[in-house]
Structure formats: C-alpha cells, structure tokens
Amino acid sequence: EIVLTQSPTTMTASPGEKVTITCRASSSVSYMHWYQQKPGASPKPWIYETSKLASGVPDRFSGSGSGTSYSLTINNMEAEDAATYYCQQWNYPSITFGSGTKLEIK
Amino acid sequence: EVQLVESGGGLVQPGRSLKLSCAASGFTFSNYYMAWVRQAPKKGLEWVATISTSGSRTYYPDSVKGRFTISRDNAKSSLYLQMNSLKSEDTATYYCARAIAAIPRYYFDYWGQGVMVTVSS
Numbered sequence: 312e313i314v315l316t317q318s319p320t321t322m323t324a325s326p327g328e329k330v331t332i333t334c335r336a337s338s339s340v341s342y343m344h345w346y347q348q349k350p351g352a353s354p355k356p357w358i359y360e361t362s363k364l365a366s367g368v369p370d371r372f373s374g375s376g377s378g379t380s381y382s383l384t385i386n387n388m389e390a391e392d393a394a395t396y397y398c399q400q401w402n403y404p405s406i407t408f409g410s411g412t413k414l415e416i417k
Numbered sequence: 418e419v420q421l422v423e424s425g426g427g428l429v430q431p432g433r434s435l436k437l438s439c440a441a442s443g444f445t446f447s448n449y450y451m452a453w454v455r456q457a458p459k460k461g462l463e464w465v466a467t468i469s470t471s472g473s474r475t476y477y478p479d480s481v482k483g484r485f486t487i488s489r490d491n492a493k494s495s496l497y498l499q500m501n502s503l504k505s506e507d508t509a510t511y512y513c514a515r516a517i518a519a520i521p522r523y524y525f526d527y528w529g530q531g532v533m534v535t536v537s538s
Contacts, residue, residue, distance in 0.1 A: 344524035346462070353512060353528040354462060360522050397462055401523030404476040406464040
C-alpha cells in the first residue's frame with residue numbers, strides 16, 4: 312500500500328498570501344488528485360490528474376508534481392479557501408488518501 | 418444533475434450487521450465504477466470498497482476485507498455496502514462516491530452527503 316504524507320498538517324495564511332501544500336508518496340504514482348472539504352460537508356473534487364482544476368475551482372489554484380512528490384498551490388489566498396485539503400492516489404488495487412492539511416485564514 | 422443519496426446508517430452494536438444503500442440519479446449508473454469512502458469523527462478519509470461497472474470485480478482494503486461487501490443493482494441505479502462483524506473502529510460517516518476509473522487515472526468526481534454509522538454497545 313502506498314502511503315501519502317501531507318505537509319504541513321495545519322497552517323494559517325493571510326489574505327493574498329501564496330500557499331503550498333505538499334503530498335509525498337511512499338512509492339512513485341502516476342497521478343495525484345486533491346479534494347477540498349469544509350466542516351460538515353462532503354469532500355469536493357478540487358484538482359484531478361495532478362494539475363487539472365475541477366469545475367468551478369478558481370484559477371488561483373494549481374497542482375503539480377510527479378513521481379513521489381506533488382503539490383497544491385494557491386496564489387493569493389482568499390477567505391473562502393479555508394478548508395481541509397486531501398490528496399489521493401490509485402495504485403492497483405488500492406486507493407489511499409493523505410491525512411489532510413487544514414488551512415486557516417489569518 | 419448527478420445525485421448520490423445514502424441511507425441505512427444508524428446505531429448498531431459491536432458484532433452486528435448493517436447495510437447501507439446509495440441511490441444514484443442524473444447519470445448512466447451502469448457506466449461507472451462506484452465506491453464507498455468513510456471518515457471517522459474528526460479524522461481523515463479512508464477508502465472502503467470499489468465495484469466495477471458490472472459488479473463482477475470488487476476491491477477492499479485489509480481493514481474491511483472479509484467483513485464488508487460492496488454490491489450494485491444497475492437496474493435500480495443503486496449501490497450497497499453490507500457491513501458484518503462491525504467494530505467500534507468502523508464508526509464513521511460513509512460516503513458513496515462515483516469513480517472515474519480511466520486507469521491509471523482514478524479519482525472520485527461526485528460524492529453523496531454521507532450517512533453516519535455508530536458502532537457502540
């Protein structure tokens with residue numbers, strides 16, 4: 312089973328700040344996917360296939376990476392971006408998620 | 418509009434069974450892999466089960482293998498999760514999710530609202 316390690320676990324950012332969340336895999340994976348979850352709500356697909364934005368996701372978000380290292384970046388943090396973000400990978404036959412990064416607004 | 422609506426959750430004693438259902442609408446259900454993902458209170462996401470379009474192939478993590486069974490009824494656009502020998506650590510919100518399984522691309526593009534399962538005596 313591939314283990315995904317997200318960092319940081321929690322972070323606080325000011326409006327307008329650039330934010331980077333990292334997801335490291337214990338073995339190489341082909342793609343990384345990201346979800347946003349706010350309290351009391353279901354996870355939402357956010358970035359898929361490493362760098363493609365899901366429908367409705369603002370273009371201040373971006374995703375990148377390859378092999379064992381992937382990241383989600385927010386340019387110009389906004390209050391509505393405060394949430395927990397999870398990375399996810401598939402490696403036959405299992406699916407694993409990272410433990411999540413809780414992003415708060417300062 | 419794609420909708421996934423879970424039902425069947427509740428309070429159950431350790432060692433007992435429970436069956437969750439997920440009613441799908443707004444898309445051709447039989448064309449998609451489906452899955453269950455759970456989230457223990459204040460914890461992260463954990464994949465629980467996946468089923469192929471026809472139902473002929475199923476996949477589970479070790480934590481539930483042999484205890485949980487995923488199934489589907491394409492005629493009813495419904496997904497199920499039979500949970501047996503429940504443990505306290507199975508307490509979680511269970512989400513039904515539609516999967517995009519264009520291997521090696523595999524991710525969840527729609528999620529239900531979730532149903533709570535509490536395992537306690």
